[in-house]
Structure formats: C-alpha cells, structure tokens
Amino acid sequence: MERPMYYQPPPGDVAATTVLGDPGATTVMEPSSPRAEFGAHFEANYPRLVAQLCLITLNATQAQDLVQEAYARAWQRWSEIRELPDPAGWIRHMAVRGSNSKWRRVLAKFGLEKSKGAAEAPTDDPQHRAVLEALAEIPPYRRRVLVLADIAHAPLIEIAELEGLDIGVAEARLAFARRELNDLMALRPPTVPPTANWEDL
Numbered sequence: 001m002e003r004p005m006y007y008q009p010p011p012g013d014v015a016a017t018t019v020l021g022d023p024g025a026t027t028v029m030e031p032s033s034p035r036a037e038f039g040a041h042f043e044a045n046y047p048r049l050v051a052q053l054c055l056i057t058l059n060a061t062q063a064q065d066l067v068q069e070a071y072a073r074a075w076q077r078w079s080e081i082r083e084l085p086d087p088a089g090w091i092r093h094m095a096v097r098g099s100n101s102k103w104r105r106v107l108a109k110f111g112l113e114k115s116k117g118a119a120e121a122p123t124d125d126p127q128h129r130a131v132l133e134a135l136a137e138i139p140p141y142r143r144r145v146l147v148l149a150d151i152a153h154a155p156l157i158e159i160a161e162l163e164g165l166d167i168g169v170a171e172a173r174l175a176f177a178r179r180e181l182n183d184l185m186a187l188r189p190p191t192v193p194p195t196a197n198w199e200d201l
Helices: 032-058 060-075 087-099 100-109 125-137 140-150 154-161 169-186
Strands: none
Touching: 032 060, 032 087, 032 125, 060 087, 087 140, 087 154, 100 125, 125 140, 125 169, 140 154, 140 169
C-alpha cells in the first residue's frame, strides 16, 4: 500500500505542513518542535493505522482517507493529543468512528462508497487474500471488533466504548467473530490452510 510523501493539514494551516520522506525538501524543523514531533508520529504510525483500517473497510483508498482525516483532527489538538498515553490509539479511534458514520453508510448503501471488495486491498500472498475474502463475508460491525481486538490489540473496554456496547456484549461479539472467521477459513481450498495467520496481515 503506497504511503503519501506529504501530509497536508487542513486549509488555512499552511505553516503546519509537514514534509515526510522528501530528500529534496528544504524545510528544516527543530527535533523538539511540535511540528517535527507530529511529522515523526505520522511517519511512524500511518502505515500501520492504514493497514488496520483497510482490514475494517476492505477498501485501501477509504482507509487512507479515514486515517488522514483523523490525523487532520489530531493536528488541530496536537498539544492535547501528544500528552495522551496512546496518541495513535486516539487517531485510530477517530478513523474507526469515521468508518462507521451515518453519512458513509448512506454513501455505501447507494453504491457511492465501496464498503467491500478484498481486491481493494492488494496482496500477493494467497493466505492473506483468503483472509481478506473471508473478512468480506463478516458483517462490518463484527469485523470492526475482530480487527480492533486481534490486529490493533485495543483493550476490550475501549472497543466497547467505541461501538457503544456493554463490555459483555462486545466480548460476545468478538468471540462470535473469531468463530465466524475460523469457519470461513475452514471452507477455503486445501491449498490455503485454515490456520493462516491473519494477524500477520
């Protein structure tokens, strides 16, 4: 999955532009500056967060958009976000919440925004592709819990809060989703082992 070289903060915040990975960039920032810290956080965490959102949305473009939107929000409050125990967790929370917004569900309903399609998340590994195809058969509300717990390793209490569930319901939903994924993988051709390690995606 290609990572953009630039992160552009919201319009009107030109001074906050962070240049990442551009050998010809002339922008020089002090290592201790908030902008440098924000840029370093983006560069270190963006690929991993996009990969997690891609497993939830099964749409690489949408995953990138969601994470970039979450980072735009984080920049606006970076002085607060940087002090949190897990700034990346806050950004992931915003991105996942965005994926479940009413507006995006309306767009998906009318076919204006894809919510499925493992082909949108390219991989050359047949096991990984089999897992993505299996995930596409799991309802989004269970897929979110599964990815957040087993890939993002988010605490169950955080997942329950994000999904608006009692923790017992969230735990039951996760257990059901795990069984569902295992059952779907067991139906794959013999060339794709049912025990394909989907956590390595």
